[in-house]
Amino acid sequence: MTSLEEKIDEAKRLSLQITKETDDDRLMTLSVGPQHPGSGHFRFTIKLDGDYIVFVDPDPGYVHRGHEKMCEYRNHFQNIPHLERPVIHDSCNITYAYSLAVEDLVGITVPRRGQFIRALASELSRLSYTLYWLAIYGIFLGHSTMFMWPAGDRELLIDLLERLSGARVTNAFNIPGGVRNDIPYNFKEKCLAQVNYFEKRLKEYDNIFYNNPLVRQRTEGVGILTKEDAIKLGVTGSVLRASGVPFDVRKVEPYDVYNEIDFNVQYMKTCDSFARAYVPVLDMRESCHIIRQLLDKMPESGDVREKLQFNIKSSPGETYKRVESGRGALGYHVVSDGTPKPYRVKASVGSFRNLLALPFLLTGSKLGDMPAIYWSLNYWPVEADR
Amino acid sequence: MNTATGFIKALESGTKHIVLKRFTLRYPEEKLKFVGDGYQFDPKKGVGIAGTRGRHILFHDKCTGCQLCAIACEGIAEAITMVKVDEQWKQNKKSIMPQIDYGKCVFCGLCVDACPFYALYMTNDYELSSFTKSHLIYTPSQLAVKPKYDGEVEIKIGSRGAYHG
Incomplete structure (x- = not known):
């Protein structure tokens, strides 16, 4: 090596x-x-x-739209709908990080029930993103069933998100101060039934895709990224965990209610494309486990939102808060000068950091291995360009 | 697992779906049932009421023409403009009401959060396509109409898999 x-x-x-x-x-x-x-x-x-x-x-740069600069002309609430645009499938996690940063600047704590609901929305959002990614990975390897199954099963989670927030993908649900609305009537039973059914479906994915000898031959031993190289290149998320580093922001720096939740950080030590494709599925199983605990431990009643003024002024200062998104650590650095609008917003996204590993992995490999390596990096072009 | 059992298991899990129920929603014939009558907001409690964020509904007898919805929409979509209406209302001295351009609206619902007079809500109506751009602009009188929505299909989970029914 x-x-x-x-x-x-x-x-x-x-x-x-x-x-x-x-x-x-x-x-x-x-x-x-x-x-x-x-x-x-x-x-x-x-x-x-x-x-x-x-x-x-x-x-990169085909879909650069300068949303960091756009943040400087809008107040913290107006920033929410456009911040979630880069990865609309994972919108709750993006707005989660920004909301945490703004709450730190303003100096408020979110009511406990609100913390549970927004963690629930983020886990549903992460599941729906990972399924979308998996669908594209399947069609990229020429496995059209693996495109249709995740795209169809995603409907189970999109339906839950729609009941919860009112929109299918661009939820605008996590805002500074908590969540927009309480969970609707009969949501817990519905959520439990659909998430349990979805977890059963993951076993079928193993049978048709991950234990399929053709997929194994195309991905195993391809694009080796060793533990040392992964740390030096600064990759994050599932790519880092596939290289044998058990790093998850939810475990390392627990935010909100994640320190009360019992879950394991899933990682693999084989360091190849197969591991990078399989770690997200292990993560999805953990997410189902987390959702069941969140529903169980959620307080029966209480406020969900700390009411803030629309033009809330934060004290001058700066903060950096990060969450674990579908693509790894996602952080927002927000600088405020005391006006309702942020002075500077800088996003640190997982996609761009995983892109750095692409030239390193592709150089020296065969052209036929390119699809298996490229999309296994859990890379979302729009988020990297921002 | 050797190669032969791998292929057999993959084929088995695929062919099993011939007898399972179809998950696809047959959209124009069947429509999803939503929670409630659309997204609403209670300004006294400061919390929204869960519901689908479709097209808006405007209550003319409550709107005061305060422009808070248009101010909230500035910098998000700039879809709301205040226009003059012919009606005379006691609470609306200037006789102005919001007009919404659905070519621009992103359905975030922050205008509903901004309304302090229970005058602007959202409804379940999401089928807004039209042949011309000008038809996407909804005047205050068009916004006052309560839409008809009769979706009654839900995701159900039975012994033969999940299905819409």
């Missing part, structure tokens, strides 16, 4: 060589995306020597 420095040196040497020998017929330049069915709004150019990738140049 070559170390990170050696591989980086090798890549630098190769890239120097390639720029010198641009007329060489031996190398072929191939552009993947942005119109490739699996790449998302993202393009990367690869140079091929025969069947092997020798050089990768990721080119």
